[in-house]
Amino acid sequence: MKILEVNQIHTFYGKSHVLFGISLELEQGKIVGLMGRNGGGKSTTLKSIIGIVPPKSGSIRFKGDEILGLPPFKIARKGVGYVPEERRVFSDLTVFDNLEIMITRNSKSDPNWNIDKVFDFFPRLNTLKTHRGMELSGGEQQMLTIARTLMANPDLLLLDEPAEGLAPLIVEELRRQIQKICKMTTILIAEPNLAFVLNLIDWAYIIDEGEIVYQCAIEELRSNQSIKEKYLGV
Numbered sequence: 001m002k003i004l005e006v007n008q009i010h011t012f013y014g015k016s017h018v019l020f021g022i023s024l025e026l027e028q029g030k031i032v033g034l035m036g037r038n039g040g041g042k043s044t045t046l047k048s049i050i051g052i053v054p055p056k057s058g059s060i061r062f063k064g065d066e067i068l069g070l071p072p073f074k075i076a077r078k079g080v081g082y083v084p085e086e087r088r089v090f091s092d093l094t095v096f097d098n099l100e101i102m103i104t105r106n107s108k109s110d111p112n113w114n115i116d117k118v119f120d121f122f123p124r125l126n127t128l129k130t131h132r133g134m135e136l137s138g139g140e141q142q143m144l145t146i147a148r149t150l151m152a153n154p155d156l157l158l159l160d161e162p163a164e165g166l167a168p169l170i171v172e173e174l175r176r177q178i179q180k181i182c183k184m185t186t187i188l189i190a191e192p193n194l195a196f197v198l199n200l201i202d203w204a205y206i207i208d209e210g211e212i213v214y215q216c217a218i219e220e221l222r223s224n225q226s227i228k229e230k231y232l233g234v
Contacts, residue, residue, distance in 0.1 A: 003028040003156055003186050004049070009058030009068070011048045018044050019055065020210045026156070031178075031187040033201035033218070035194065035232060041210040042190035043085060046158045049188075050082040051075045062156065081154030081185075085161045087145045089133035096129040098144055102151035112184055113150040121177060122147050139170030143177070150181070157181070159189040163196045175200060194232050198222065206231045 004026040011019035019041050026032050034042050047053040049060055051072040060068040067075050076082070090098050099115050119126035122143045128136065136144060142162055149157065162178070163171045179200060181187065191197050197204075197218075204221050206214040208231050221227065 001028045002026065003063055004188070005059070005061040006045075006049065007059040007061075009048055009055035009060060011044055011053055011055045013044075013053070018210050019048060021058070022048075022207070022210070022212055024205050024212065024215075026186055026188055028155075028186050029182075030202045031182040031189065031200060033197045033204045034188060034190040034207060035197070035204050036192060036207040037231070037233060038192055040207045042192070042207055043160050044210075045207065046082065046160050046188070046190055049075075050080060050158060052082075076152065076154075079153075079155035080158065081149040081152055081156065082158045083145050083149050083160060083162065085164060087138075087141045089136070089141050089144050089148070091134035092132060094130050094132055095125050095136070095144055098133060098148050099151050102148055111153045113153050115151070118147040118150060121150075121180060124173075137170075139166045139174065142166065142170075142174065146177070146181075150185070154185060157185050157187045159187060159191075161191055162189070163191065163193055171196060192232070194221075194228065 002025050006022060006024045008021045008023055009019060010021060022045055034045060036042055044053060048055050051070055055068060059066060062078055062080060067078065099118060124140060125143055125147060128140060133141065162174060175196060189197060201218050204216060204218055205212050213231060214227055
């Protein structure tokens with residue numbers, strides 16, 4: 001079943017036209033990569049889906065319902081989780097409080113994700129649960145941001161360059177966590193680093209200068225050196 005269908009969206013920053021007819025789709029239970037060099041439109045695509053930068057035209061359907069034009073909080077309530085590149089943890093709150101703040105009166109009575117489950121997935125956060133957000137390393141903040149988003153029990157998780165600026169050991173730990181998460185949640189991950197997603201994603205969309213220029217199964221991308229060199233600098 002298709003959980004997300006993006007069809008011919010055009011997005012602007014002011015008068016600057018930055019996305020030109022982007023179309024992509026995700027099947028439930030899959031993990032899809034949105035690949036491309038920095039500045040190509042990956043982050044803007046995710047922000048368009050979640051409604052932070054709403055497209056001027058096109059269609060975005062989530063579980064069959066049109067969500068283009070809805071404010072971000074309503075899109076989130078429908079089941080779309082967004083992990084921004086900037087992380088945006090609550091720096092003065094503890095790790096535990098950052099997670100607990102996501103529990104609302106509308107939370108599911110039998111959720112896939114709760115604080116105990118999150119701490120099982122991210123044991124490092126469990127050891128840091130009394131530390132404030134400002135006291136965490138970049139990698140720990142990234143884990144906390146993902147964990148906090150999962151607390152809302154999204155059906156679709158949008159990850160914006162989760163490995164950016166992290167040490168290699170933390171990157172590998174984060175990749176293992178995402179592999180486990182994708183067994184429970186559909187994921188769209190925007191990432192310029194092919195090595196990070198090569199053994200993670202099922203399908204790849206390559207975006208360049210605001211347009212989808214190529215799409216294929218990850219097995220094909222592994223062997224297509226000309227595409228990797230042209231659009232990913234590999």
